[in-house]
Amino acid sequence: MKNPEILFINCFAVKHSLKYFYTASSGVPNFPEFVSVGLVDEVQMFHYDSNTRRAEPKQDWMIRATADDPQYWERDIEYLKQRFEGTGVHILQWVYGCDWDDETDDVDGYAQYGFDGEDFIAFDLKTVAWIAPKQQAFRTKHKWDRDKAWIYKTNQYLTQICIEWLKKYLDYGRSSLPRTDLPSVSLLQKTPSSPVSCHATGFYPDSATLIWRKDGEELHEDVDHGEILLNHDGSFQMSVDLNLSSVTPEDWRRYDCVFQLSGVKNDIVIKLDKSNIRTNWEKPVDTIIIIATVFVLGLILIVAVFAAVGFVAYPNTKVVVYTVISPVVVGANQ
Template sequence: MLTLPWILVCNCNVCFFSPVSHSLQYVYSGTSEIPNLPEFVVIGLVDGEPFVHYDSNSHKMTPRQEWMARSEGPDYWNKERILHDAEQFPQHLPLKHTHQSLRFDTQKRSSLHDRLVQSMGVHTFQRMYSCDWDDETGATGAHEQFGYDGSDFLALDLKTMTYVAPVMQAIPTKQKWDRDNTRKDRYKRYFTQECIDWLKKYVSYGKSTLERTVRPEVSLLQKDPSSPVICHATGFFPKGIVVTWRKDGVDMHSDVEVGETLPNGDGTFQITSKLMVKPEDWKRNSYSCVVQHSQKDLPVLLEEKNIRTNQGLPWGIIIGCVAAALALVAVVVGVVLWRRSRTGNRKADRHRQQWRPTEPQVTCFKACNCTQSLYWGL
């Protein structure tokens, strides 16, 4: 499946991220036979943050960041709209599905809908490309990758300007593009010059936002007493982060599972690391989760008092809430009877017509009821 370029390797308990300071990335997604979903969507990201969006329903490229909205005028947005209206994958992997095997007709230029609908079913096609720039060393890099139905299809080797085909169905397209010197020259110029220039411009637009530092909030989570403990860091920016589990002060290299860094809805990120040891083990020894972000360490000692859980409410709390509710209802009933005893029959009748006891409001405070929502983008 398509992977994000800034995640290089997840080795045991540590995720190492590219040292590149800034990145410009575009993700193209094409779909077929999915009701109410645009057939073609483009998301542009700077340093992992969406800053522009286009889809084939609106036929508009729109800003996703305030700094982008105030930095470019109507001419820019109109040019982007024309570009993506014309794009729609006319030159990228025209897809046809014949006898349950993929065939790629690289000659036919038709709409994405025509090419995908012929496959008889729901399908997805993605193109992701990016360029990177280190504002300290000046080093640059680039990446381009194609996917079909969640699997890798083609990837560009920038050094040789040739494509790697991980599946047999991609070989005809690889051979065609590898022979096209005009296309290769155009793409090389874009990735080594034009993309970097655009990246520098966008970084200058959003400098105050893109170069901010937001420290993560770190929590230890556990579903039930026998479940693995999860170290969850969220709300941090920039994206680069290292999560480490330590036993008696020594980094662990086994019994740990690190998840991908995922975006939150507010421009920050989150990551989880799962400790796969039995509770009796971490209760006997000293375990801690250490989150390293922006050259600062945030250690959290693994102790029961530091763990948030989403177990059911303890019976004591449930019984207490029920008892409080019953007591409150009894009080309300007592008040009603007392008022009736203080009035005559006529007044009591009028009172019954005009007055209705309000339903008692009972609040039960949940004890450590923690639910976490992990978000996966495109």
């Protein structure tokens, strides 16, 4: 099998992220009333719940970070617990965080609430105001929009303070967090009539795209994109299928699969070629030959069985051979 064309990487930039997920619940059996999880570049850095009543750093570098600010967890958690009071028998979720591109220095932030599994209210950095997708959240929106100090603090946190903490966490976890892993890319096919699947596995982070191209242009027809899935080692995998039922063998050379990882300038390209396709399919044996072979073997088996039965039934039978002799006419003239 030919090796796919892989373009070597000279330099890359990475978009980093800091995210916090909070869940407050009341009356839910076997579930903590309050849970908090923090992620840096999709790597869990801490976990807290109301049952253990303590934050558990998930990375060694987070222990050093909390040593610099011993009250960090308690201050943040107590603040949120106060805001979540009085939710009743419901589930209230809050996610907030920020993104930072270490090449362009662009930043972005988000803060949004969900109530009983549906979007409730979110902060819009462009308008510097709260957005209420549901009528039930209008009162909260108007109240929060009038609180200019709260608006200012939210905007400042998402665009400045969150970014500062993100950079600090990246510095503490320098050896493990700024990580970019390229995948192995393969073409897979179950049978000659099946779609050809372009499969990429082992890449990190998950901000990646996998496409089919024809003559250098991205294909949208006869293409089926799969979801990005998590591997057991923390890396990711994804697939995109191409239906070749209307493509002639002569046109295969016009197609290729392209993997693109966010921040990586060069792509991984694999040409659509039969020599590049991996499959477990084997050409089936002719059905007529199989039937004829089974029939002949069956006859042989039947003959052998009858011979064995005859031998067992009459083991001591003597075989007498009679010879017929032509009669002699005696006394014909007597």
